[in-house]
Amino acid sequence: MTALEPTTYGAVPEEAAGLDIHDHTDVSDYKTIGSPFVDNPKMSARNVNVYYADKHAIMDVSLDIGENEVIAMIGPSGCGKSTFLRSLNRMNDIIPICRVDGDIKLDGEDIYGTGQDTVLLRARVGMVFQKPNPFPKSIYENVAYGPKIHGLAHNKAEMDEIVEQSLRRASLWDEVKDVLDKPGTGLSGGQQQRLCIARAIAVSPEVILMDEPCSALDPIATARIEELIDELKERFTIAIVTHSMQQAARVSQRTAYFHLGKLIEVGETKQIFTMPSHELTENYITGRFG
Numbered sequence: 001m002t003a004l005e006p007t008t009y010g011a012v013p014e015e016a017a018g019l020d021i022h023d024h025t026d027v028s029d030y031k032t033i034g035s036p037f038v039d040n041p042k043m044s045a046r047n048v049n050v051y052y053a054d055k056h057a058i059m060d061v062s063l064d065i066g067e068n069e070v071i072a073m074i075g076p077s078g079c080g081k082s083t084f085l086r087s088l089n090r091m092n093d094i095i096p097i098c099r100v101d102g103d104i105k106l107d108g109e110d111i112y113g114t115g116q117d118t119v120l121l122r123a124r125v126g127m128v129f130q131k132p133n134p135f136p137k138s139i140y141e142n143v144a145y146g147p148k149i150h151g152l153a154h155n156k157a158e159m160d161e162i163v164e165q166s167l168r169r170a171s172l173w174d175e176v177k178d179v180l181d182k183p184g185t186g187l188s189g190g191q192q193q194r195l196c197i198a199r200a201i202a203v204s205p206e207v208i209l210m211d212e213p214c215s216a217l218d219p220i221a222t223a224r225i226e227e228l229i230d231e232l233k234e235r236f237t238i239a240i241v242t243h244s245m246q247q248a249a250r251v252s253q254r255t256a257y258f259h260l261g262k263l264i265e266v267g268e269t270k271q272i273f274t275m276p277s278h279e280l281t282e283n284y285i286t287g288r289f290g
């Protein structure tokens with residue numbers, strides 16, 4: 001996203017708090033504080049560096065994402081949250097100037113290894129974007145699209161079942177069950193985002209990456225998505241980038257604080273928001289900076 005798009009609460013937190021968003025602190029030698037590693041990693045990143053041409057956007061980040069946890073990634077605009085998130089399902093591959101170094105594993109398997117099928121990878125590690133982006137197709141087709149290309153249904157009845165289950169899990173079924181043939185783009189913003197979540201769920205992902213999924217939504221639609229995230233974590237592993245510290249506190253079990261491309265601190269969400277160990281984390285969550 002661009003650096004200064006509004007958040008859920010209508011303001012960019014760094015700006016609203018009067019922070020210097022053009023911070024030039026040299027963090028290159030900083031070591032991550034806290035617990036980047038867990039006993040049951042679903043994904044594990046080790047010494048990940050990401051470059052856009054000469055720009056070093058992610059610096060030597062190591063972080064586990066635990067099975068069935070919700071991990072929030074927070075930090076000032078431009079600190080690399082989205083870049084790191086996109087490296088977890090190789091979405092950065094589609095940016096020609098982007099290069100990713102280091103190891104990223106899903107269930108112990110190198111996702112950047114030779115022979116990895118990125119289409120299959122992105123089905124296993126799905127993504128929900130900041131702006132709801134339904135296809136210009138019917139609600140049914142939006143959800144059925146992924147299962148169709150991955151051959152997950154053998155007949156119409158099986159596809160109907162996948163579509164219904166996905167829409168139910170995305171907490172949208174009751175609102176759309178009678179208008180499945182209507183365009184997905186005709187739904188409200190919050191409904192469209194739940195449709196995009198249903199679309200991600202339909203291919204039975206193991207991990208769902210969410211890049212500021214509520215920033216284009218009003219507070220009521222945001223609350224629905226947050227409730228949904230809480231339900232989804234029973235079944236899926238979720239990594240969410242958010243500009244809203246309230247949202248991170250509400251939905252996640254662990255929080256990772258990024259600053260200028262470095263993972264500065266990671267730990268239990270409660271600890272990060274009540275007793276951060278690093279000065280930079282404290283300055284960010286208290287609205288001060290540098």
Ligand SMILES: Nc1ncnc2c1ncn2[C@@H]1O[C@H](COP(=O)(O)OP(=O)(O)OP(=O)(O)O)[C@@H](O)[C@H]1O
Binds near residue numbers: 078081
């Ligand atoms: N496609 C790109 N080409 C060149 N540089 C990029 C690209 N995408 C991101 N960057 C740069 O990489 C750095 C990290 O950007 P990124 O979008 O990952 O940060 P972010 O923390 O997600 O920011 P925001 O909260 O504003 O979305 C920034 O300096 C940004 O300008």
